[in-house]
Amino acid sequence: MSTPPLLRTATLLAGIAAGTLLLAPAVVREAGAQGVRRPAGARGVAPRTDASAPIPSDPAVRAGRLPNGMRYYLRRNARPAQRVELRLVVNAGSVLEDDDQRGLAHFTEHMLFNGTRRFRKNDIVSYLESIGVKFGADLNAYTGFDETVYILPVPTDKPGLLEKSFDILEDWAHGALFDSTEVVNERGVVLEEWRSGLGADTRIRDKQFPVIFRGSKYAERLPIGLPEVIRNATPGPLKRFYRDWYRPDNMAVVAVGDVDPARLERLVRQHFGRLAGPARERPRPTIAVPPNDSALVTIATDPEEQAGSVTVLYKHPPALVRTVDDYRRSLVGQLYNYMLNQRLAEIARRPDAPFAFAGSAFGSFVRATDVYQLQASAKVGGIVPALEAILREARRVDQHGFLPAELQRATTAVLRSYERAFAEREKTESASYVEEYVGTFLTGEPSPGIEWEYRQVQRLLPTVTVDEVNALGRRWITDRNRVVAISAPARDSATVPDEPAVLAAFRDADSATVTPYTEVVSDAPLVADVPPPGRVVAESTVADLGVTQWTLSNGVRVIMKPTDFKADEVMMRGWSPGGSSLVSDADYASAVLATTVVERGGLGAFNATELSKKLVGKQARANAYIDALSQGIAGGGSTKDLETLFQLTYLRFAAPRRDSGAFAAFKAQVTPFLANRSNSPEAVFADSVLVTMAQGHPRARPFTQALLDQADLDRAYDIYRDRFGDASDFTFVFVGSFTPQQLRPLAEQWLATLPSTHRREGWRDVGIRPPSGVIDKVVHKGVEPKASTLVIYHGATTFSPETRYALRALSDYLEMRLLENLREALGGTYSVSVGGQATRLPHPEYSVTIQFGSAPGRADSLFRSIVAVIDSTKAGHIAEGDVQKVREQQQRTLEVDRRENGYWLANIAARLENEEDPRGLLRYEAFIRGLTAAQLQAAARQFLDPASYARFVLLPESPTP
Template sequence: MSFFRNLSVAALVAITTATTAGAQSTATKPATKPAAKAPVDSFALSSALPVDASVKIGTLPNGIRYYIRRNAKPEQRAELRLVVNAGSILEDEDQRGLAHFIEHMAFNGTKSFAKNDIVKYLESIGVRFGADLNAFTSFDETVYILPVPTDSAGILEKSFRFLGDVATGILFDSTEVVAERGVVLSEWRNGLGAGERLRDKQFPVIFRGSRYAERLPIGKPDILEKANPAPLKRFWRDWYRPDLMAVVAVGDADPKKLEALIRSTFGGIAPRKGARARTIAAVPTHDSTLISIATDKELSGSSVGVLWKSKGRTTRTVGDLRQDLLERLYNQMLNQRFSELALKPETPFVGAGAGGGSFVRSSEYYSLDARAKEGQLMESLQALLTEAERVRRHGFLAAELDRAKTNTLRGYERAYQERDKTPSGAFVDEYINNFLQGEAIPGIAFEYAAMQKLLPTVTVAEVNALGAGRVGEANRVVTVSLPEKDGLKVPSDADIRAVFGKVNAATIAPWVETVTAGALVARAPAVGRVVSEKRTEALNLTEWTLSNGIKVFVKPTDFTADQIVMTGWSPGGASLVADKDVFKTSLATTVIERGGVGDYSIIDLNKKLTGKVASASAVISDLSEGVSGRASPKDLETMMQLTWLRLTSPRADTSAFKALLQQFDQVLKNKDANPAAVFSDTVQMTLAGGHPRVRPLSAEMLKELNLDEMMAIYRDRFADLGDFTFLFVGNVDLAVLKPLVEQWLAPLPAAGRKETFKDVGPKLFSGQIDKTVRKGIAPQSQTAILMAGAAPWSREDSYLLSSVGEVLEMRLLDRLRESLGGTYSVSVSAQFSRNPRQEWQLVIGYGSAPDKAESMFAAVKQELDSLRRVPPSAAEVERVREQQRRELELARKQNGYWLSTIRARLENGDDLGTIGNEDPMIASLTAEKLAAAAKKYLTEANRARFVLLPESK
């Protein structure tokens, strides 16, 4: 067991895999239940989009809008929101950051809930502060987020009472305001770094002449440090008023009851007389191109972007919906081209994209962006502009449009199929947008029908025509950012402007593509068979043993209509390779997958999978090798075929490999300029004690990667699959799956090789470690504290360790945030590992001001000592139990929970009957058990503390 294990590899893979297109199709709009059938002429372009009949929209006499919808996903839960059409853009000069500060004060005393009693109450009913209960403030709005259970009396009433207090009864107690200054400043401090410094240089250019350039929601520290009730109350009284508020209530509750609660809670609020005008800040237009060039010593890479600003618009008619569709198709096709280019080593960027969105309420944008290879910023800009110009001159191919249409329609089809399974939170987001921006909410039944009607009418010519409006100079902004380092040239404005002229004068050929024809699997294997079947009725679990020895477990569920998830594994993994090959092994599946499968390159494979919702990926972890996949029920066979190909027909592609190495190199080249990366490496290397299997990733290590050797490792790990176990969970029909298992899993190679993992990793650290890392220039500090030990594993001990961690997190949050105002958040994670050794660890993490690092650590030690000496209170025990019970209640309605839980039991040889024993463990949790566990695990026998501080001046 180790802290930060493989974090760098995971980040490396995540960044580089973002450049490849996936086979998954998703709709951009959430699903709803069917509305009334649309009339024949409802798809006329001038027709207003209807309102989904499943949502009730009303307005109280005082002007407060409300949205109510019954939705039972998840069951016995409701999502409540108070939406205030006011954000930081409306702050007076002495209020910079106070719109956001008010959001904090809402949880620190209202007329019905003293201090932070609302937080304690909601935690007592299973709602976690931060993770569930929260709020956010943006430029233009503030939203209070309250997800609550609906199966106990009084919860909805208290929840609405709190939201009503936010509107009319925040106390702004001066003592609480002073105490909260430190918390808000800590949140400001958390945002510091290269990204923040870059934003501060770019925003004044992007928003030139606009109030948005100087009204970031986090505000100014000099104002936050002196915040007092008067300006807070002034903003609250000016803008928290009925004509600027909406209440959204979606969930498993009686709509009539919800409406009655809304009326009784908010109906008595008087309209504000003589209120300040709620103006919409403009983003001024400009005729010439604006340029921002920014450098920073902590930037890890170079990037360039071109954006065109335009007036914000909303989707209200069928014509608007069709225009949105055209733009979506355009971006899909251009992004697919960028993805293909990123797979070629000669391309100057490692990744690029095109897209649009809403900057702020009054302005939207369209942008082209690229992550450039070091030293190739201007070449990347030229490549971006060349592709946009290629589309303007020659357009897209008919085949490209056909694929984009197919994927788009499939996304809407999936959303329609899941219309009864859509989570309440998705509806909430739609209704908030309707209130704030007037976006239509027709519902998925109408949208799916509209797509079926509109997509066939879209021609390649009209999609191509969009390109003409995306090359002009008006309202154009170019942003360039790069590391501040010796030898790296910073381009000038003239250099950038010259690229535009160069592209305009260039000869650009039409896009050419090739498509590999034929079946996904050239030749199907000989069919195997299921030789035995068992049932575990309590879990609705079927077990098949195949003719090659593979075990297959299947659990059908009805949680989602359009999802099947799969995992397959066998013990061994990287633990069976030599120390010198660990790095190659950690990246082997990423490298080989980039080559495609069978007869298909990754580019051709993506085209082949058009309209399919199916994927399968090989995985080699420390202790096992395996495969993971997911599919729509209608594409189950495609997932099975991909699984067969991943395991038997991996494909090497030297060009794709070279391009991937270049992408890795760009990620690693400037890694040591990033304080967080240096801190992570220090923690990892210190705990590993110099073990050869744990090394900080560097660009130099890339020289060790050899495609042939990585292919050999890959093939060896999947050469003999007779000891594999597969598990399927989701909307799966056994009668459909069984012949597919016999066709694609039963023929997998099996020669009797039986393996298990080896214990070859670093041993548990011992004693006390204190290490300080000085890196970065921002005035911020991060602390990580680890406690660990060896102990026999049991399910109850693992549960008690986790529960102690939850109590500790509550106490530390109360002490470090609420009492001391020293941090914005605290995390405590606890884990009891069984393999390769039985060990436990508990990790505490938090940020603070650098000059508070030692006093905060002293406070942590006091809380650790207190929890060792004094048993948790009855209220603390109940809060932990209720949160665990509520989370388990939700988890059991998710396919992912069953996939991971059943796999864990099978992988460790446990009795499947132990699934479900969490309930009695939770019910039997006592203060005495927690006290004993705290004494056992909150020990400093093995304790490591790592502190990240700014560089010394």
């Protein structure tokens, strides 16, 4: 039911206003902002060296076409086990709508969940919830400009589940009912989805799309559509769209999972072989984006925008990757973008940088158009300098090219990325394969498999020359088909350039002479002074958890859980008590920013830029943090780079850097966002919630310019050194693909030698408490006709595994009931989220949060509906079928989570930090099996106290319906 985040062009263009790189990695076919093309699936075929040879298809994929034109892509994959990922892919999206259907491609998607031949009304959702598939999180769909995709992940461990799932796919393909009553009911849900997207980004997009897509139907076919069409939707136009485009020759089934492909193929033929298209098939057109000889410029300001940005788009025909030569070209593109992005990042680290962030990318725009883009997030009043800077860097490459050393680093980085993907070829998630094969159907690009890709990358990358990469920029950056999109806060309008000033910047760049790029690269070792190793002084095991524990000679505790979930993944977290609670209120700002400030300075002998170059090809990270009650290190990486991970961890303690230039650069980067932060209704609302729930405590303040100004570099550095100056009370947890024997010499060399003074300290309770009683607060901010409501029930509790599970179960149950009530029955909201948690430190307390969006005039009545559902739960009106749905969904989630390294790291660390026995994790399944309606009733009575909650409502500044 989602249009973003998988909507290609909406994702692509949303970043214009947000100041982020437009081309998200998930939608870039060639080169992303900082990475490489996502390598395809597993086992491939032997490589061929003929450049014109077509890229082969992965033999592990069973692909075919039925006589009626329906295509299918099937693969066996056991991660996760006893699951299959199903997709129905329709090669039709909003760009194919007729004038009276604007928004009905997306509305059609909604209606397929509201009545089909086999499943009436909401029965699809209800059935899938009963087998553990959660609506929204698992079961979903999205509509883009060019396609509609239905997402159905299902378990396969019980008879009939797979067959019934194919019943659903078949009904989606040709069994929709479009009942008039259901259409009327769904209008409200779709309108609320439209409403939820309103804001500065949408208003800027609406100004820019007519220019960016000038002369194309894309300019007027945004998938969410027009509210007047949605309000008046009837079955007729919906059925016409469904009849025209949901036909066998325009659809595909993708199925990947723990199932024999032969069985999947039989089901495809059984369910889709008899489908027939309409008697008169409507041709599926390719919608073009017309070329433009002269530059198109769009400039949009908005009172709620938080930062200025400038994006230059160069339109190109689709660069489809179908031959070996195409594949090589895509690798060259990855190298170009990697190197230019490294240069832009280096500039952004300077105190006098002309932009806060900048990036280069090439990828898919819409079906018939690719784009190369340069983008920069501008400082206040600095749009022209930011534009000049990104054009200057492109010009520098054009005139002088990249350095051989840059190409070598880029080659190393790209190759290492593919190498790691190859190492994980037997551990790839089914969802990754499915996404790939969806793209294969929609674009026609083959899926050769990671084995083929890795061999080609090994063979082709060393043959790429600097001159070849340099020449690519000249093909991407052209005088024709150029579009410039600028956005800025309205309060900065006086400094926003007009079109002549923008075009003048291009003329100046075209005639500019720039100096060559130079660099100094250190060949010094990452750790110059290697300390004498310490040793393991005690060892124990927790057999039930598969955990080994060491105590090191300096007091550090190491907890290890080896797994086989991934072939090349290690995750780590280390912590000790204290945090910012141990500094004075006067030093709080410096403590909050201490790790950010210090890490921006680099590490050991290397500044941030030097460190980035030093670590090229290394898949390892170790980032310091200082929280309210603890400080620690979070990181991980490749098993191959374990020593680098340990060295980085060591340096975080032993060799932090104080860099005044990096601190100044950081302040310069965030200042433009802070200057306009109060423009955002969402930011103002969040700040109000924070301040109110902490009763104005000085340590619970929004991140503002005032807080930034209070931070002092020297104090931040001293606080960091103090917090990480004694590791004797640190605990480190490692989870992943390693053995204790591999870790032991590394732990003795790099963790047992961390500085230790054996001081005794803990965290301090600084007295932050929520307000008592009932709080009802309204915030008026923003111009759009929408409301956001946040309800927080809270209070003291006994911290225990039983309490935590009761809150989880209550939240899951309530979210399901509220979606049924507020969305499906009342049509008052697009989504409702409910979350419950208990915390032990600094004092045991709980909270249950409920969030939803709506029309301003319905916020109060929907809250009353929430209270009615809560009261019904307290009264024990809980259907056993709903309890079973909660149990089933939690059990299915747990089955998958237990095969994830992140699950074990987070839960072992949390229990140790809360001084609990981590073996309590093994009781969780018993909690799920034992869940009853009586427990949910008791939890509602305990945790949803009508005398202890806060309700916050964000409303527009002017009254709206």
